[in-house]
Amino acid sequence: MDAELIAMQLFSGIALGAILIMVALGLSIIFGMLGVVNFAHGALFMVGAYAGLWVASRTGSFWWGLLVAPIAIGLFGILIERVLIRPLYGRSVDDPLLLTFGLGYVLVEAVRIVFGSDGIPFQTPPELSGVADLGIGFFPVYRLFVVGVVAIVLVLLWLGLEKTKFGLIVRAGAKDPQIMRVLGVDIAKVWLLVFGLGVGLTALGGVLAAPMRNVNPEMGALVLAEAFVVTVIGGMGSLLGAVVAGLLVGVAISMTALVAPEMATIVMFALMAAVLLVRPQGLFGKKSRA
Amino acid sequence: MTQGFSPTSTRRGTLAGIAAGAATLAMPRIARAQSEIIRIGFPTPLTGPFAAEAKDQVKSAELAVKQINDKGGVAGRKVELLVRDDKLNAGEAATRTLELIEKDKVHAIVGALSSAVQLAVNEVTRARGVIYVSISQSDTINEVKDFSRFTFHEALNPHMTTAAVAKHTFKKGSKIAYLVADYAYGHEMLRGFKRAQEALGATSVGEILHPFGAADYSTFMPRLRSMRPDILCICNFGRDQANAIKQAVDFGMNRQARIVVPVLLHNQRLAIGPEAFDGVVGGANYYWGLEDTIPSAKAFNDAFKAAHDGAYPTDYGAYGYTGVYSLLLAMQKAGGTETDKVIAALEELKYDVAKGPQHYRKCDHQSVQSVLVLESKKKGEMKNPADLFKVLATEPASEDILRTCKELGFPA
Structure with missing residues (x-):
């Protein structure tokens, strides 16, 4: 096995991890701030892909789909938080979990009714199709683009959380919402925006994944399982954890595909089990949360 | 009972x-x-x-x-x-x-x-x-x-399907890489193709088993490419076929190798579009285009x-x-x-x-029954949205394309 092949494999893993990061980040942000385990996250990823497809087919441009769909689905997320999830705060953690679980089914069925269950083609935008020579081998231009977009989003997210007043409030609110209320911060409004942000991120992941995969109503189910594995490995609620674990899982899948391809799906669960044995709270998780 | x-x-x-x-x-x-x-x-x-x-x-x-x-x-x-x-x-x-x-x-x-x-x-x-x-x-x-x-x-059955597809795609000296779904369907198709390849003088340059129902095939592509095949034979079904072909084309595999599948699926071709399936060859039991020659x-x-x-x-x-x-x-x-x-x-x-x-x-x-060998059409060649395939060949209905009763273990 030559070095070039291993390097290519490593790179494929990183590209694979990029989409995982987008989904896991949203899941982790929502859990970290709101304490809600969002089981509709995979369905919202799928809805994002369909929204991107719809906008792209209406405008004739992939770029409008990429821009509009995550914002629109993010706003839809805000609506979900305000109408469905907010009444459940202060109750047991199971309640929002069950609600979002059901919501996921509703969204999948709704998409089946509107778009059919067969799946719809989503062409790679012509300006991003083709392969690029990386020196170590050839790689699809579109996948390089995805890695780039995810990197930019991560930088913006980091700047937003670390350098702005809103970010400060969000970080403080995650630590102690009670104090924030006493200080006169409308924490409900912060949670609303955080939920919308998390949903927007997974919708962006959906639009980005659409040209690589078949767009179909079940596409979110597998992604949700993968995203949960990533957040558990990284530590529930930790953003850095989601990023590191996303890359780790992507690379683990990719390297396994090289040596024992039929194990490529199992390996992430094995990795999760191993991490849980050594660090039950995940790589970057806090010891325990109420 | x-x-x-x-x-x-x-x-x-x-x-x-x-x-x-x-x-x-x-x-x-x-x-x-x-x-x-x-x-x-x-x-x-x-x-x-x-x-x-x-x-x-x-x-x-x-x-x-x-x-x-x-x-x-x-x-x-x-x-x-x-x-x-x-x-x-x-x-x-x-x-x-x-x-x-x-x-x-x-x-x-x-x-x-x-x-x-x-x-x-x-x-x-x-x-x-x-x-x-x-x-x-x-x-x-x-x-x-x-x-x-x-x-x-x-x-x-896989035997008659793969024999027909191989006959019209594999040549003497062809180098074939296989990407195979890791369950009964993939295993049986691989077995059929390998039997056919031996008879036709083609060789296998590698086989990769992938987990059933995988959404991403990118991690298999560098290794498939490094095998330098003339033919990439993708033995999986349903959405797995759609995703695997789409991603193989994204990685430019269709430029170095012809993509061949055991069964070319009408619905998956519809779901992915003509661009990715362009030139893909596979078998079929039925295609509506048969109506030109067959009254039933x-x-x-x-x-x-x-x-x-x-x-x-x-x-x-x-x-x-x-x-x-x-x-x-x-x-x-x-x-x-x-x-x-x-x-x-x-x-x-x-x-x-x-x-x-x-x-x-x-x-x-x-x-x-007959086995059809189909090739996916380019967008420009399609006369209507359901006009997806050309019929490259039809293996006529004959017991000759089946394994003999004796081979299957039945008393002669």
Whole structure:
């Protein structure tokens, strides 16, 4: 096995991890701030892909789909938080979990009714199709683009959380919402925006994944399982954890595909089990949360 | 009730055991009145990655039932189709099949869409002595160790499919890389292709097994590329086929190798579009374009279009039609649903309902039929949105394209 092949494999893993990061980040942000385990996250990823497809087919441009769909689905997320999830705060953690679980089914069925269950083609935008020579081998231009977009989003997210007043409030609110209320911060409004942000991120992941995969109503189910594995490995609620674990899982899948391809799906669960044995709270998780 | 059963594995043993146990508890069958409706059980994966193909099977099967009923039914009795979702899960399929037999008292089972699932259905029908017309690809279902005299295999089998596809794509000296779904379907197709490749003087440069139902195939591509094949043979089904072909093309694999699949799927080509499938070659049991040369195909297409807003029937859809139709024709000949008489009628039956002449070979109950080799068209070549494929070749219906009865282990 030559070095070039291993390097290519490593790179494929990183590209694979990029989409995982987008989904896991949203899941982790929502859990970290709101304490809600969002089981509709995979369905919202799928809805994002369909929204991107719809906008792209209406405008004739992939770029409008990429821009509009995550914002629109993010706003839809805000609506979900305000109408469905907010009444459940202060109750047991199971309640929002069950609600979002059901919501996921509703969204999948709704998409089946509107778009059919067969799946719809989503062409790679012509300006991003083709392969690029990386020196170590050839790689699809579109996948390089995805890695780039995810990197930019991560930088913006980091700047937003670390350098702005809103970010400060969000970080403080995650630590102690009670104090924030006493200080006169409308924490409900912060949670609303955080939920919308998390949903927007997974919708962006959906639009980005659409040209690589078949767009179909079940596409979110597998992604949700993968995203949960990533957040558990990284530590529930930790953003850095989601990023590191996303890359780790992507690379683990990719390297396994090289040596024992039929194990490529199992390996992430094995990795999760191993991490849980050594660090039950995940790589970057806090010891325990109420 | 359990005749023909041999415990070949623990899973089968357990399944058959459950079925046999239920059999002893059940009341002896009461002779049914002649006027009773004939019920056909139809388990198929309405949910999951093969849902598109399953829905077409149901539509076509319903059409066959409707046409027979419109013509007066079977020996004056109406026919009813009982569709059940097997969720592409062997256990679910076995449970639904047992339920269809026990609770709904069906007279026969037609269906299943995955090679692994149909084997589970086959175990139940064999143990219960119920006729089963299988409409999903399998080689083992015809072999002696799995054989059930109650089972008729209406679908193509991997042997005849891969032989036909290989004949028109593999050349002497071809270097072939295989990407194979890691379950019965992939394994059987790989086995078929490798047998064909040996006879044709082609060689395998590598085989990669991928997990069933994977969404991303990018991690397999660098290694497939490094094998430097002339032909990339992708042996998987349903959405796996769509995703694997799409991503192989994204990685530029189609520039260095021709992409070949055992079965080129109508619905997956629709779901992914002409660009990614351009030039992909694969086999098929049916393509609506046969109507130019085959009158029964024209009649089937016209009836299907009339029933479904002008939509064309698909490959796996056609199985629902030919499978149910052949069974009902045999029941008509047998004058009812008496199992032994229907089996004898099926063994004698010559039918041509959608794709030219077909008949069930007596020794293994495999439907002898033509195999089409198709190539996906470019967008510019399509005359209408359903005009997806060119027919490169048709292997005529002949026992020559099957393994001999002796090879399968049947006494000569």
